[in-house]
Every structure is written in structure tokens, then in C-alpha cells.
Amino acid sequence: MDDIRYNKSIVKNINESLIRKAIQGSGNFTKTKISKETGLSFPTVSRILDEMxxxxEILVSDVDQTTGGRHAQSFVINPDYAYVLCLTMGKSSMNAVIVNILGEIVGRQKVDLAPDWTGEKIFLDMLDQLVTAVKETYPQVKAISMGLPWGVSAGGVILFGAAAKGLENFNIQEYIEKKYKISARVENDMNAVAAGCYERLFDRDRTRSLACINIGATGLGCGIYVRGHLVRGRHGFAGELRYLPADRSANLNQEYSDNFSDENKGTSIAQMVSAVCCTVDPGTFVFYSTSDLDLALAEAEKKLAMYLPEEVHPNLLLSNDYWQDFECGLIAFGREQLLQGYQIVTR
Structure with a gap:
């Protein structure tokens, strides 16, 4: 592999990505400030900012009077330069949230769907109808993020859970990128929820670990972050708690479909928590539910002593912020698409 230091295109892409990330949330900024924050030379920063x-992509704001000597030119991000389209699937609609480059919501749209819809063509017709309508109103859309209630690979292939809809093995991410010539990221819904929840609880702290579990209408799902990084697994199967064995003849999905008998709910939750702790050891679990889980979580905390050493017991939290976290996660994924470039990753 060629040394990236001698590939001008890659180096420029890396530098642009560093600068875009540095100016996010900066308010007014100068070339000198960005040079110091990124470690890039002043001429490099100056050239890239002039191109922006x-x-x-950025606007000349003012002259910075605080630098001393010559007054430095100041810049701000143009929030309307690029928008992100975030897509979710509801029971009766496909929903769109449109945000600007700063993550601020600028609009919402949706298309209705029949609850018993099935078939790839119907799904794509709904998707195309919504994306086309959004792009007509917001031509600045330059990235799409989508959260789906099925198993999705890192490349946007629907792998499992959607057989009844006729969508398994369909690469929805590739379809969007080819049809609309736009950057796309498609994730399992709980991965997006966990991303939004992580940002809400821990902001930019990349030392924490989190598991988000939804006990909802479509079954059990979990999104996992370890030290600020999303855990997917080889097939995007990480977090599919419904497939954990409940006894010799069934998995948790069967037990869940029977609504967890009240006397077993605390035990089942404690077993789920223990299984996740034994593999990725998150310090915090957030549970989302349409039903009252207060008593079950209290019981689960007591039951944990049967399965785990006290020293590794996690915090169990109950949240009603499912849709807020879902949207925030998709917004974060979409903004990453806008900022994406080559990255130097240290492990």
C-alpha cells in the first residue's frame, strides 16, 4: 500500500476532514485558531478555508479585534450550506427529519403507509416518494441517514428480521447512494438510539460504555457503545437479545411474545443484563418501554446478585426518550457523513 503521505488527494481529504470537525461548534473562528486546534500549518489551513x-460552506463573518497586531479575518459556518435527511419507519408512516449542518431541525415530512404493507417495490416507492419530496423542498440535502427495525449490516444490507416484508438481503444503502448520488448511512434502529443516548448522557466523553435496550412492539432490541464506539459484530447481529436462549426450547423472543409473566420479568431482565455484561461490560443500561418497568427493573437489580459479582453491577436506568434519542442518533450519523473523509485511527 502506498504511503498516504505521498498521495496528495488523500492528504488533502484528511486535512479537510480535520478542519471541518474543528470548526463545528466553534462559532466565530480564525485561520490561526484552526491552525492551532488541528496542528496543520497556517498556509494549509488558509488555502482550505479560502476554498470553503x-x-x-463557510462565510466571512467579521474582523477579529482580539488577536493583536494585524486584525485577523473571522469566519462562521454557513448552516444552510448542507442538510441531512434522517429517515425512520413508524407503524403507519415513513418519517423524515431535515437538519442543517449544525444539527438544527429545519423541517419534517412523512408518507403514510398501510400497516400490512409488504414487498420491495412498495417499500422503495414510499422511500422514493419521500426523498424526492424532501429534495424538492430542500435541495441542500447532501447526506441521508436511516434507521430500520431490522438487522442491518455495516454496509446497509438488510440481513434479517424483514423476511415478512420481502426485504432481506436488499442493500438499501447502495440503492440510495446510486439513485440519488448522495452519501448514505443505514443502521439498525437501536444502533441509532444508542448513538443519540450516548451523546445525551456522555457528550464527547469517549471513555464510557453503554447498552440501550428497547422492550417495544417489535420485540427486544439493543444498541451497544463501548468506549465511544458502536459495536456491530460481523453480521450486525450484536445486540439482538431476542435470540438469547431463555430455556431449552425457546429464546427470549418467544418469552417476550408471551409478555414476560410478571413473576419472571425481573429475572429475564437480570439475565439479559448479565449476558451483555459478560461480553462487553457496559457501565450503564438504559431501558425504553411502552409499559411500566419500574418494578421490574427494581427486581432485576436485586436478581443481578445471582449472576454477577457486585463489583461489576451496572447502573439500570429507565427512559421515555426513545424517539428523541433515535432522532439525535440519526442526526449524528448524518452529520458524520457530511464531515467524512479519511481518518487516522489510533487503537
Whole structure:
């Protein structure tokens, strides 16, 4: 493999990505400030920022009076330069949230769907109807993020859980990128929820670990973050708690479909928590539910002593912020698409 230091295109892409990340949330900024924050030379920063001004990505704001000596030119991000389209599937609609480059919501749209819909063509017709309508209203859309209630690979292939809809093995991410010539990221819904929850609880702290569990209408699902990184597994199967064995003849999905008998609910939750702790050891679990889980979580905390050493017991939290976290996670994924470039990753 060629040394990336001698590939001008890759180096420029890395530098642009570093600068875009540095100016997010900066308010007004100068070339000197960005040079210091990124470690890039002043001429490199100056050249890239001048290109961003020419394209409209950033705007000349003012003259910075605080630098001493010559007054430095100041810049701000143009929030309307690029938008992100975030897509979710509801029971009766496909929903769109449109946000600007700063993550601020600028609009919402949706298309209705029949609850018993099935078939790839119907799904794609709904998707195309919604994306086309959004792009007509917001031509600045330059990235799409989508959360689906099925198993999805890292490349956007629907792997499992959607057989009844006729969508398994369909690469929805590739379809979007080819049809609309736009960057896309498609994830399992709980991965997006966990991303939003992580940001809400821990902000930019990349030392924490989190598991988000939804006990909802479509079954059990879990999104996992370890030290600030999403855990998917080889097939995107990480977090599919419904397939954990409940006894010799069934998995948790069968037990869940029987609504967890009240006397077993605390035990079942404690077993789920223990299984996740034994593999990725998150310090915090967040549970989302349409039903009252207060008593069950209290019982689960007591039952944990049967399965785990006290020293590794996690915090168990109950949340009603499922949709808020879902949207925030998709917004974060979409903004990453706008900022994406080559990255130097240290492990």
C-alpha cells in the first residue's frame, strides 16, 4: 500500500476532514485558531478555508479585534450550506427529519403507509416518494441517514428480521447512494438510539460504555457503545437479545411474545443484563418501554446478585426518550457523513 503521505488527494481529504470537525461548534473562528486546534500549518489551513469560502460552506463573518497586531479575518459556518435527511419507519408512516449542518431541525415530512404493507417495490416507492419530496423542498440535502427495525449490516444490507416484508438481503444503502448520488448511512434502529443516548448522557466523553435496550412492539432490541464506539459484530447481529436462549426450547423472543409473566420479568431482565455484561461490560443500561418497568427493573437489580459479582453491577436506568434519542442518533450519523473523509485511527 502506498504511503498516504505521498498521495496528495488523500492528504488533502484528511486535512479537510480535520478542519471541518474543528470548526463545528466553534462559532466565530480564525485561520490561526484552526491552525492551532488541528496542528496543520497556517498556509494549509488558509488555502482550505479560502476554498470553503468560495464554495459557500463557510462565510466571512467579521474582523477579529482580539488577536493583536494585524486584525485577523473571522469566519462562521454557513448552516444552510448542507442538510441531512434522517429517515425512520413508524407503524403507519415513513418519517423524515431535515437538519442543517449544525444539527438544527429545519423541517419534517412523512408518507403514510398501510400497516400490512409488504414487498420491495412498495417499500422503495414510499422511500422514493419521500426523498424526492424532501429534495424538492430542500435541495441542500447532501447526506441521508436511516434507521430500520431490522438487522442491518455495516454496509446497509438488510440481513434479517424483514423476511415478512420481502426485504432481506436488499442493500438499501447502495440503492440510495446510486439513485440519488448522495452519501448514505443505514443502521439498525437501536444502533441509532444508542448513538443519540450516548451523546445525551456522555457528550464527547469517549471513555464510557453503554447498552440501550428497547422492550417495544417489535420485540427486544439493543444498541451497544463501548468506549465511544458502536459495536456491530460481523453480521450486525450484536445486540439482538431476542435470540438469547431463555430455556431449552425457546429464546427470549418467544418469552417476550408471551409478555414476560410478571413473576419472571425481573429475572429475564437480570439475565439479559448479565449476558451483555459478560461480553462487553457496559457501565450503564438504559431501558425504553411502552409499559411500566419500574418494578421490574427494581427486581432485576436485586436478581443481578445471582449472576454477577457486585463489583461489576451496572447502573439500570429507565427512559421515555426513545424517539428523541433515535432522532439525535440519526442526526449524528448524518452529520458524520457530511464531515467524512479519511481518518487516522489510533487503537
Amino acid at each position: 469560502v468560495a464554495s459557500g
